[in-house]
Amino acid sequence: xxxxxxARVTLSHLDWLESEAIHIMREVAGQCSxxxxxxxxxxxxxxxxxxxxxxxxxxxxxxxxxxxxTGHNYREVTDFRDRRAAELGERLIVRSVEDSxxxxxxxxxxxxxxxxxxxxVTLLEAIEEFGFDACIGGARRDEEKARAxxxxxxxxxxxxQWDPKNQRPELWDxxxxxxFKGENIRVFxxxxxxxxxVWQYIExxxxxxxxxxxxxxxxxxxxxxxLLPVTEVTPARPGETVETLQVRFRTVGDITxxxxxxxxxxxxxxxxxxxxxTTITERGATRLDDQTSEASMExxxxxxxx
Amino acid sequence: xxxxxxLPAEDIPDNGLLRFLTCGSVDDGKSTLIGRLLYDSKTIxxxxxxxxxxxxxxxxxxxxxxxxxxxxxxxxxxxxxxxxVAYRYFTTGTRKYIIADAPGHEQYTRNMVTAASTADLAIIxxxxxxxxxxxxxxxxxxxxxxxxxxxVVAVNKMDLVDYAQETFDRIxxxxxxxxxxxxxxxxxxxxxxxxxxxxxxxxxxRLHWYDGPTLFEMLEGAPAIxxxxxxxxxxxxxxxxxxxxxxxxxxxxxxxxxxxxxxGELHVGDRVTVLPSGLESRVRDIQVLGQSLPRAVAEQSVSxxxxxxxxxxxxxxxxxxxELPQVSKNIDAMLCWLSESPLDPRRKYLLRHTTRDxxxxxxxxxxxxxxxxxxxxxxxxxxxxxxARVSFRLAQPIFADPYAESRGTxxxxxxxxxxxNTVAAGMIV
Numbered sequence: 106x107x108x109x110x111x112a113r114v115t116l117s118h119l120d121w122l123e124s125e126a127i128h129i130m131r132e133v134a135g136q137c138s139x140x141x142x143x144x145x146x147x148x149x150x151x152x153x154x155x156x157x158x159x160x161x162x163x164x165x166x167x168x169x170x171x172x173x174x175t176g177h178n179y180r181e182v183t184d185f186r187d188r189r190a191a192e193l194g195e196r197l198i199v200r201s202v203e204d205s206x207x208x209x210x211x212x213x214x215x216x217x218x219x220x221x222x223x224x225x226v227t228l229l230e231a232i233e234e235f236g237f238d239a240c241i242g243g244a245r246r247d248e249e250k251a252r253a254x255x256x257x258x259x260x261x262x263x264x265x266q267w268d269p270k271n272q273r274p275e276l277w278d279x280x281x282x283x284x285f286k287g288e289n290i291r292v293f294x295x296x297x298x299x300x301x302x303v304w305q306y307i308e309x310x311x312x313x314x315x316x317x318x319x320x321x322x323x324x325x326x327x328x329x330x331x332l333l334p335v336t337e338v339t340p341a342r343p344g345e346t347v348e349t350l351q352v353r354f355r356t357v358g359d360i361t362x363x364x365x366x367x368x369x370x371x372x373x374x375x376x377x378x379x380x381x382x383t384t385i386t387e388r389g390a391t392r393l394d395d396q397t398s399e400a401s402m403e404x405x406x407x408x409x410x411x
Numbered sequence: 412x413x414x415x416x417x418l419p420a421e422d423i424p425d426n427g428l429l430r431f432l433t434c435g436s437v438d439d440g441k442s443t444l445i446g447r448l449l450y451d452s453k454t455i456x457x458x459x460x461x462x463x464x465x466x467x468x469x470x471x472x473x474x475x476x477x478x479x480x481x482x483x484x485x486x487x488x489x490x491x492x493x494x495x496v497a498y499r500y501f502t503t504g505t506r507k508y509i510i511a512d513a514p515g516h517e518q519y520t521r522n523m524v525t526a527a528s529t530a531d532l533a534i535i536x537x538x539x540x541x542x543x544x545x546x547x548x549x550x551x552x553x554x555x556x557x558x559x560x561x562x563v564v565a566v567n568k569m570d571l572v573d574y575a576q577e578t579f580d581r582i583x584x585x586x587x588x589x590x591x592x593x594x595x596x597x598x599x600x601x602x603x604x605x606x607x608x609x610x611x612x613x614x615x616x617r618l619h620w621y622d623g624p625t626l627f628e629m630l631e632g633a634p635a636i637x638x639x640x641x642x643x644x645x646x647x648x649x650x651x652x653x654x655x656x657x658x659x660x661x662x663x664x665x666x667x668x669x670x671x672x673x674x675g676e677l678h679v680g681d682r683v684t685v686l687p688s689g690l691e692s693r694v695r696d697i698q699v700l701g702q703s704l705p706r707a708v709a710e711q712s713v714s715x716x717x718x719x720x721x722x723x724x725x726x727x728x729x730x731x732x733x734e735l736p737q738v739s740k741n742i743d744a745m746l747c748w749l750s751e752s753p754l755d756p757r758r759k760y761l762l763r764h765t766t767r768d769x770x771x772x773x774x775x776x777x778x779x780x781x782x783x784x785x786x787x788x789x790x791x792x793x794x795x796x797x798x799a800r801v802s803f804r805l806a807q808p809i810f811a812d813p814y815a816e817s818r819g820t821x822x823x824x825x826x827x828x829x830x831x832n833t834v835a836a837g838m839i840v
Contacts, residue, residue, distance in 0.1 A: 115427045115634075115635050115708070115709075116427060116428075116708070116710055116711060117425040117427060118425060118427055118428040118502075118506070118507040119425075120711070121427065121428045121710060122428070123712075124671060124710055124711050124712040125710075125712075127671070127712035128649070128670075128671040128712050131649040131650045131669050131670070131671075131712070132649060132766075134649070134650050135649045135650045135725045135766060158700055159699055159700045159712070160669070160712070161650075161652060161669075162652075162700050162701065163652070163654050163659075163662055163665060163667075163701065164652040164653065164654040164667075165654065167650075246498050246500070247500050253497045253498055253499065254495045254496070254497050254498075260831075269495070272495065273832055273833045274521060274524075274525050274749045274824075274833045274836065275525060275833070276524070276525050276528040276529075276822070276824055276833075276836045277528045277529060277818065277819070277822045277824075278529075278671070278819070279763055279764075279765075279822065279823070279824045281763070281824065281826060281831070281832075281833045283826065283828075283831040284831060285831065296498075297498070297500070297509055299500045299502075301502070302507070
């Protein structure tokens with residue numbers, strides 16, 4: 106290798122991933138007329154907000170933030186969501202699955218059914234209400250097998266459906282966000298990030314997180330091989346023993362289907378250390394709704410889920 | 412503890428990110444190879460492995476089918492084939508890898524083209540028992556066409572040919588015969604047994620006659636940049652930041668030109684030319700989130716501020732003065748047709764190059780390439796998976812470089828405005 110080659114600077118892996126995500130968000134801003142960024146208060150969308158700051162500051166974001174609230178979210182997370190949006194001075198829109206239930210567009214099979222999959226309905230209603238032509242989401246390809254094959258710019262028809270066998274080819278960094286009225290593009294700027302990349306980014310950027318990501322004591326029951334938090338919406342069943350354990354959440358979502366893991370990690374560095382040696386995937390450990398069938402995520406995405 | 416089990420830590424140098432492509436079919440042991448890369452780097456976690464064991468058992472298999480790891484879609488599992496490109500991730504502690512896993516079959520050439528478009532290195536798998544096949548030539552041609560700078564020919568299943576050096580040497584010499592004809596420059600060969608793990612992370616004991624690096628050493632040592640020659644600075648403008656309404660009066664005149672450096676490097680103080688206007692200015696600042704940077708390097712997303720107030724919008728390009736690209740409304744290119752509807756020479760299409768769109772019409776098809784024989788043939792129209800040398804006439808000029816010199820400013824896609832589908836990928840000659 107010549108000295109000239111050695112002198113050439115290449116980006117670290119986090120810088121590269123961040124740069125790619127910034128480029129993707131700017132493409133959305135440049136190509137779409139009415140985009141929105143989905144912000145739940147979870148760690149992936151917290152990273153996306155930092156990427157959006159790096160993409161657009163000192164200007165305002167060229168899109169509002171949207172949260173589809175199942176009504177079963179942890180208070181710590183929704184409080185964080187509101188606080189972060191206010192700090193950034195950006196507009197936050199919240200649409201609620203419970204409103205869709207009141208309208209009759211979401212019908213639960215039973216009162217305690219997990220509401221995650223019903224977010225699709227409320228999301229589609231919000232897309233229609235505001236006329237969004239693109240939704241930026243924090244999904245990652247390492248999360249799940251169906252996601253590994255999804256494009257960064259993923260086309261959805263007017264029913265919000267993903268057709269895995271008919272995806273647009275996506276080459277180089279030339280993205281195609283074109284859609285007709287009523288159709289929609291879902292955009293995943295952190296597609297190429299893994300769980301550990303997200304934690305490393307949070308550490309490097311010193312990003313604040315909702316407290317339940319860190320070890321805390323919480324009443325739980327053991328059910329179906331997992332730990333389930335005991336809350337108002339998820340009470341212990343007769344005969345179950347309630348234990349108080351030191352736990353943290355690896356993902357935060359609907360209370361009824363998001364389980365914590367036992368952990369002593371009180372800061373991001375300890376979480377990174379734990380993540381590096383874990384033997385269970387993020388969704389496997391903590392997303393009870395994904396375990397139902399081999400293709401459950403693919404099925405939900407075909408129906409309009411993120 | 413093998414090298415790849417190290418945990419990411421502050422004191423380990425960050426060797427960036429390498430994107431590579433694996434080409435081959437399940438028969439070549441590609442899934443086993445990927446499975447081993449993921450398994451040895453501890454990327455397959457226990458619950459995923461259990462899920463695959465359950466699926467394998469349900470299909471009546473008595474061994475764990477690692478291809479189930481990469482076949483993510485329902486239709487693929489039903490048909491036992493890989494339809495689409497899957498992206499996989501692993502890290503060695505010093506470097507992050509993105510594998511683009513492309514299906515091997517001829518009818519999926521378009522998927523291989525897609526996967527190859529972002530790869531810096533290609534691993535081409537050859538079954539040691541079968542040697543260089545038509546498929547090997549096809550994969551090598553596409554990898555070369557898409558300008559992948561480093562090619563690793565992995566001669567797999569060495570265990571089934573008694574680890575014989577003669578077999579490896581013969582395949583190597585066969586491969587070089589046609590690779591030289593194609594003009595492939597950087598090609599390396601490695602004997603492997605993905606099944607037994609020989610020469611992947613560990614050297615094993617039965618390939619003692621091979622003294623080159625293991626596959627992991629090759630990956631760790633490959634440059635994590637697409638091109639090793641000095642490229643010219645190219646900055647297509649994606650968006651303009653003008654926070655006029657800000658409460659901060661200092662920002663009233665702020666104009667940041669937002670984009671990602673497609674190639675080359677820019678320093679504060681450099682003279683630049685803006686296309687298409689041709690106006691010149693000087694770089695006043697390079698920023699990311701309020702921080703000033705002394706320079707911007709390839710693949711970095713930044714905001715550029717200039718000394719002069721010049722009208723610049725999305726689709727314009729900032730380059731260093733004296734290093735101008737070609738400004739042209741006529742382009743010659745190699746084109747891969749990706750759509751089920753054939754190329755219609757009478758229709759107008761949309762050509763997207765960097766951040767710029769232009770209406771485009773086919774001017775001529777010089778020839779079509781038979782990717783199995785590499786023969787050039789005359790063609791009237793193009794069908795899905797066809798590769799051809801073509802020329803287009805454009806309504807608006809684009810600012811382009813030959814693809815061989817700069818991927819970012821040499822590549823384009825064709826969009827069919829009646830469906831909004833991406834129907835072709837092109838590389839400017």
